[in-house]
Amino acid sequence: MDRGHSPKRRKIDPEQFSVAPRPKFHKQDHLRASPARSRSHTPRPRDGGSTPHQRSFDGPEPMVEDFDSMALDRDWYGGEENGHTFGDDTHNPFGGAESTWLDAQREAALTEKKQNSRASARAMQKQKDVDAWETNRMLQSGVAQRRTFDTDFDDEDEGTRVHILVHDLKPPFLDGKKVFTKQLEPVPAVRDPQSDMAVFSRRGSRVVKERRQQKERQKQAQEATNVAGTTLGNIMGVKEDDADSAAPVPGEDEKKGGSKFAEYLKNNEGQSAFSKSKTLREQRQYLPAFAVREDLLRVIRDNQVIIVVGQTGSGKTTQLTQFLYEDGYSKQGLIGCTQPRRVAAMSVAKRVSEEMEVRLGGLVGYAIRFEDCTSRETKIKYMTDGVLLRESLVEPDLDKYSCIIMDEAHERALNTDVLMGLIKKVLARRRDLKLIVTSATMNAERFSRFYGGAPEFIIPGRTFPVDIQFSRSPCEDYVDSAVKQVLAIHVSQGPGDILITCELVAERLKLLNDPPKLSILPIYSQMPADLQAKIFDRAPPGVRKVIVATNIAETSLTVDGIMYVVDSGFSKLKITPISQANASQRAGRAGQRAFRDEFYIQTIPEIQRTNLANTVLLLKSLGVRDLLDFDFMDPPPQDTITTSLFDLWALGALDNIGELTPLGRTMTAFPMDPSLAKLIITSVEYECSEEMLTIVSMLSVPSVFYRPKERQEESDAAREKFFVPESDHLTLLHVYTQWKVNGYSDGWCIRHFLHPKALRRAKEIRDQLHDIMKMQRMNLVSCGTDWDIIRKCICSGYYHQAAKVKGIGEYINLRTSVTIQLHPTSALYGLGYLPDYVVYHELILTSKEYMSCVTSVDPHWLADLGAVFYSIKEKGYSARDKRVTEIEFNRRAELEAKMAEDKAREERRIAEEENGPLIKRPGVGAKKIVSDGTVKKPILGKGRRRGF
DNA sequence: GAGCACTGC
Numbered sequence A: 001m002d003r004g005h006s007p008k009r010r011k012i013d014p015e016q017f018s019v020a021p022r023p024k025f026h027k028q029d030h031l032r033a034s035p036a037r038s039r040s041h042t043p044r045p046r047d048g049g050s051t052p053h054q055r056s057f058d059g060p061e062p063m064v065e066d067f068d069s070m071a072l073d074r075d076w077y078g079g080e081e082n083g084h085t086f087g088d089d090t091h092n093p094f095g096g097a098e099s100t101w102l103d104a105q106r107e108a109a110l111t112e113k114k115q116n117s118r119a120s121a122r123a124m125q126k127q128k129d130v131d132a133w134e135t136n137r138m139l140q141s142g143v144a145q146r147r148t149f150d151t152d153f154d155d156e157d158e159g160t161r162v163h164i165l166v167h168d169l170k171p172p173f174l175d176g177k178k179v180f181t182k183q184l185e186p187v188p189a190v191r192d193p194q195s196d197m198a199v200f201s202r203r204g205s206r207v208v209k210e211r212r213q214q215k216e217r218q219k220q221a222q223e224a225t226n227v228a229g230t231t232l233g234n235i236m237g238v239k240e241d242d243a244d245s246a247a248p249v250p251g252e253d254e255k256k257g258g259s260k261f262a263e264y265l266k267n268n269e270g271q272s273a274f275s276k277s278k279t280l281r282e283q284r285q286y287l288p289a290f291a292v293r294e295d296l297l298r299v300i301r302d303n304q305v306i307i308v309v310g311q312t313g314s315g316k317t318t319q320l321t322q323f324l325y326e327d328g329y330s331k332q333g334l335i336g337c338t339q340p341r342r343v344a345a346m347s348v349a350k351r352v353s354e355e356m357e358v359r360l361g362g363l364v365g366y367a368i369r370f371e372d373c374t375s376r377e378t379k380i381k382y383m384t385d386g387v388l389l390r391e392s393l394v395e396p397d398l399d400k401y402s403c404i405i406m407d408e409a410h411e412r413a414l415n416t417d418v419l420m421g422l423i424k425k426v427l428a429r430r431r432d433l434k435l436i437v438t439s440a441t442m443n444a445e446r447f448s449r450f451y452g453g454a455p456e457f458i459i460p461g462r463t464f465p466v467d468i469q470f471s472r473s474p475c476e477d478y479v480d481s482a483v484k485q486v487l488a489i490h491v492s493q494g495p496g497d498i499l500i501t502c503e504l505v506a507e508r509l510k511l512l513n514d515p516p517k518l519s520i521l522p523i524y525s526q527m528p529a530d531l532q533a534k535i536f537d538r539a540p541p542g543v544r545k546v547i548v549a550t551n552i553a554e555t556s557l558t559v560d561g562i563m564y565v566v567d568s569g570f571s572k573l574k575i576t577p578i579s580q581a582n583a584s585q586r587a588g589r590a591g592q593r594a595f596r597d598e599f600y601i602q603t604i605p606e607i608q609r610t611n612l613a614n615t616v617l618l619l620k621s622l623g624v625r626d627l628l629d630f631d632f633m634d635p636p637p638q639d640t641i642t643t644s645l646f647d648l649w650a651l652g653a654l655d656n657i658g659e660l661t662p663l664g665r666t667m668t669a670f671p672m673d674p675s676l677a678k679l680i681i682t683s684v685e686y687e688c689s690e691e692m693l694t695i696v697s698m699l700s701v702p703s704v705f706y707r708p709k710e711r712q713e714e715s716d717a718a719r720e721k722f723f724v725p726e727s728d729h730l731t732l733l734h735v736y737t738q739w740k741v742n743g744y745s746d747g748w749c750i751r752h753f754l755h756p757k758a759l760r761r762a763k764e765i766r767d768q769l770h771d772i773m774k775m776q777r778m779n780l781v782s783c784g785t786d787w788d789i790i791r792k793c794i795c796s797g798y799y800h801q802a803a804k805v806k807g808i809g810e811y812i813n814l815r816t817s818v819t820i821q822l823h824p825t826s827a828l829y830g831l832g833y834l835p836d837y838v839v840y841h842e843l844i845l846t847s848k849e850y851m852s853c854v855t856s857v858d859p860h861w862l863a864d865l866g867a868v869f870y871s872i873k874e875k876g877y878s879a880r881d882k883r884v885t886e887i888e889f890n891r892r893a894e895l896e897a898k899m900a901e902d903k904a905r906e907e908r909r910i911a912e913e914e915n916g917p918l919i920k921r922p923g924v925g926a927k928k929i930v931s932d933g934t935v936k937k938p939i940l941g942k943g944r945r946r947g948f
Numbered sequence B: 001g002a003g004c005a006c007t008g009c
Helices: A028-033 A035-039 A052-058 A067-071 A095-116 A118-141 A196-203 A206-225 A230-236 A252-257 A260-265 A273-277 A280-285 A293-302 A316-326 A342-355 A385-394 A414-429 A441-450 A478-492 A505-511 A529-536 A580-585 A592-597 A613-621 A638-651 A662-667 A674-686 A689-699 A709-720 A728-741 A746-751 A756-775 A787-798 A859-865 A877-915
Strands: A148-150 A164-167 A305-310 A334-339 A364-368 A371-373 A380-384 A401-406 A434-439 A456-459 A497-500 A518-523 A544-549 A562-566 A802-807 A810-813 A819-822 A837-845 A849-857 A870-872
Touching (some): A164 A859, A293 A305, A293 A316, A293 A456, A316 A434, A334 A385, A385 A613, A613 A674, A728 A756, A787 A837, A787 A859
Parallel strands (some): A305 A434, A401 A434
Antiparallel strands (some): A148 A164, A364 A371, A802 A810
16 A cells, blocks of 8 residues: 555555455456556556646646557656556555545635635525524424435445445425426337337347448458558548647637538539529529418518428428518517527528528528527527527527527427427517427427417428338338338439438449449538538439438438438437327338327427436526426426436535525536536536546547447557546546647547547537636636546535445445446456445446446545435444534535625626626616525516517 | 447537
8 A cells, every 4th residue: 555644534444445355357367467557547646757637737738749659658657666556455446545635725725715705604604504404394394304224235245344324315395295297107218119110129220230240350351451550540531640630620710710511511502403593592482481471471470479380391491581581570689590400500591691692600690509600790590499598598588589480399309398488488578579480290289289379370382292102011120121222212213312311322232233323421410510511512413312311301401402212210219110290201111000000199209208407407597496387398207307306406406495506507507417517616616627627528428439349459458548447537537638638639549549529529518618617707727636636526526326336347326226337448347446436427228237437436525525315334323424414514505605605796796897886777687696695586577578 | 348329508
């Protein structure tokens, strides 16, 4: 064991502490002997020597050409002679022991800070009293029970020495009696689990499996002949770019410059004979929407809400905004049009700007995350519904807008649904606001009912007639059938491009005798903009274009020249049958009987299927006190809401009566999972926000580790080089830092089996979060190399997702007592020992229930930071247990009071800066500072009317 | 010892 145990830490005897009998890992010896592994332990500041992290944050960064050369360098982690060996029996898995001095310093500093501020101390004391009283009442009244149970499930042999007691404490507002929603029962995912389609969908596609295996074999053969590195680059389709690795990261320069998508699209004219012979203005006249222009405008003038029904190709998405603009609605405010997808928002805006012959970003603009392509001149604004939802946080009445078009509402995306309920409330306050909801035929009536019998306006017909054919029965292998269909069309039907929703076409094409030319183009939303734009390119003469799309194609993405659509009738999302609405939208071939019997009439709205922690927090921050009052078109199930409320309470975003706390309010500023937002917020207090920002960004993108089936061992070895043994979170930080040190190079990524795209996106997200933090006036501080601080901070954000070791690779969830596994890709896996206590980012259910992204924590941290749930079992524990619970309540109250005070002070300062030291007229966004330091928002929008 | 695809801020 290394040196230096602080008195505080001595409670835990390291020898006892580290899971006395180590699990009998058959791999262990191998691992212990591995030199790579013994080097990749957590950098410890006291080991002497600086780590790359320290350098990268404290001074000019050394440009290191290649990670290879440094990863295995002996001074990379500050000298091997100071390192531990991981097989060492006495090694303390919680290497944090040494950091206690720092903790003490920090705590002292914090206390000092608190004492300096008498006002906040008073507020804190008040909060403390209130909370103590509240806790007491809760327990006394029996509203909350302090049911404690012991996690002492180990047998004697495997027994761990530190035991944690788990409390089953519930907030009073979740007493099990309160009803939060009209939907009490869960919503089943499949209409009839025994139906052919459901069975086929579970079975998956055989051809895909076969193809995968075949690919693997090929690659293995290739590997033997190829030099490593080159093949991989080819597979991933990214060029080696070391020559210009110092060049600015794509996205960085374009972000400020505005329209990246617009750039790529510039010279791509449509390609059908129709679009070649007519100007864009002329083409407009042929759209079905154009024929009904006057009628439509009249209905809009006479009604506040209308439902527009029109099929794809009717021109509703592109024409509605222009009609409204031409009719003068833009004089009162923006004409906004929401889309559920980014690509749609961009491409439609582009199309409209062309039709109106204006620059994209001028009169016509769009806004999506990371990209605001609008300006002062903008009158028509396309955006994703998430953007509008975020805007409503700042401007609850959406004052900027005179009209809002909610396009593709029938898709029932989560954001669309929330927005619909929200706007319903806004409409009551703002009689001058117009709402147009567009929908496919099936749902129109529902929308109409939802908006109190709003008139439905049907745009008849479509530009091009569509002939729908169903296959006779559900296809057993949907991929196989769809591919066959494409080729059938290709060799036997007339010209025209094909849109299809699955892969594998190219390969089969080769098997054909002398096939006609076919250009195959994929599209999905994560794809870089330049590649996305390719699908709009004209195919060379004599070549037919096949666009392979995800359900991105279901929306208003209209590609000129498409004559055939092949649809499998399945939605890839867990491969369940899609709804009738989807199927008719996709104009698919799914088997008529199945269409009737096995499809839901509508897709189950996302709001009834997903975790709502985010949404509930958003609604709370918008002032929705009782969720039962919120008008959901389809209310989410009770279970979903109660878990969300509980999670939010456990995180400290909601107080004991279910109201938003200042912490919760700050959390809403971050567009992400509440637990991640909390990590960022607490990291400020822990003074490691620079690092946490990186970790959170990395958690917000799909895995950065590239792991091709055919080169598993190689990629695993590459991944292991990044491992920080105690933490996957820190491993992610490590990867990002190395990427940064290596000039954000794509080539470097490829060599180390990392996805450059994912990393670049992480950087984008990091930049955005960075801006938000600045706006929130949160400090950006680096903790340098003191990674134990980070682990502690992680513990404070994740304590509700903690587990205790149970067996080999097996853990037991502390709160639910469910057995869960460590995912084999975790840095903790095969460590030689398993840390007693861990927290995890998420659970993934595949063959088993796996924890992914895991960090080992000290049980005392769990007890201190997550005292709502845990305490350390000691003699006479009930006394301590009680004390600890109170500590947590008080700690939370202190934090909240402190934040509220900071914020209030800041707001006062800004207000005075703007208006001079005078009493501010309570207007939109003005906040009332109440004597106890909490911030209350006045009721907004009362009596606001505008002429129209 | 291992699942993978997709959407949004």
